[in-house]
Amino acid sequence: MAARLSSAQDYESLVDQYDTWMFDCDGVLWQGSNPVDGAMDVLQILRHRGKRVIFVTNNASQSRKSYKKKFDKLGLEVHVDEIYGSAYASAVYISTVMKLPKDKKVFVIGMSGIEEELTEEGVSYIGGTDPADNTLEPFSLSNFTLDTSVGAVLCGLDTSINYTKLSKAYQYLTRNPVCEFLATNTDSTYPAAGGTLIGAGSISAPLAFAVGKEPLCIGKPAKTMLDCIQAKVHFDPKKTIMVGDRLNTDILFGQQGGLATLLVLTGITKEIEITGPSPSPIVPDYVTASIGDLRAVGKQ
Ligand SMILES: C[C@H](OP(=O)(O)O)C(=O)O
Numbered sequence: 001m002a003a004r005l006s007s008a009q010d011y012e013s014l015v016d017q018y019d020t021w022m023f024d025c026d027g028v029l030w031q032g033s034n035p036v037d038g039a040m041d042v043l044q045i046l047r048h049r050g051k052r053v054i055f056v057t058n059n060a061s062q063s064r065k066s067y068k069k070k071f072d073k074l075g076l077e078v079h080v081d082e083i084y085g086s087a088y089a090s091a092v093y094i095s096t097v098m099k100l101p102k103d104k105k106v107f108v109i110g111m112s113g114i115e116e117e118l119t120e121e122g123v124s125y126i127g128g129t130d131p132a133d134n135t136l137e138p139f140s141l142s143n144f145t146l147d148t149s150v151g152a153v154l155c156g157l158d159t160s161i162n163y164t165k166l167s168k169a170y171q172y173l174t175r176n177p178v179c180e181f182l183a184t185n186t187d188s189t190y191p192a193a194g195g196t197l198i199g200a201g202s203i204s205a206p207l208a209f210a211v212g213k214e215p216l217c218i219g220k221p222a223k224t225m226l227d228c229i230q231a232k233v234h235f236d237p238k239k240t241i242m243v244g245d246r247l248n249t250d251i252l253f254g255q256q257g258g259l260a261t262l263l264v265l266t267g268i269t270k271e272i273e274i275t276g277p278s279p280s281p282i283v284p285d286y287v288t289a290s291i292g293d294l295r296a297v298g299k300q
């Protein structure tokens, strides 16, 4: 049963227990461009209390450098090595785990975040924001030449998804038997300003249906993201807490990594999913309405 936090003592005790705080972003720190009330104050308080703060987002639309600019605008000084996004994790996976040969490339369904992180990791790609693919023209095989150097298809959130992109990805995945099918993340939806939008998982789903297999998911809850963090940052899992808004990504990620977990209700997960009548089998250690609740602790 999750412990529902409410008193200043509850929050004080929670802050005392954990040295490293891993924060999901969408639905925890912000909904789109709207920061969650108090979130930046709490991050400042945790830093003031000597806590290590790390950001772990499945949102692949932006690169770590781009997220740093977002934090700058929100008034929080953040180092790029405190930010771990699924676009970064995917680029690291392709370069260091898959070890995609340098003469091979990735076909991307996704946005600039993926392109920037692949470039940073020295991984070649086609597709993505290429204007030639961003078209509503019918796709014709007579106008398509298979690029035999494509060794992987990487699918992430693409707010300009279309038939041409899906068709090209389908060709690479079905006509090259060794072409890897990767997804930055498989969140079905994500919290945006004013409501919920369909997420990366709903972009890769039609392709998975057509190809007849599921992609390898790099983002939360997969351990790849934690491996990326551990490659750069030393932390003790027993003294680390993962703060998230989605049970089947953030909380599961924390649990599978041996971390404590705090669910906030400012994003995807609603209270009824944890209280019942048919509660989720994924049970966080702690629950609170918003990360802003931790303002109850002092800066001392
Ligand atoms: C929801 C997710 O972002 P996160 O909540 O992991 O920051 C996403 O944008 O698909």
Ligand SMILES: [Mg+2]
Pocket: 024, 025, 026, 027, 028, 244, 245, 246, 267
């Ligand atoms: Mg989230």
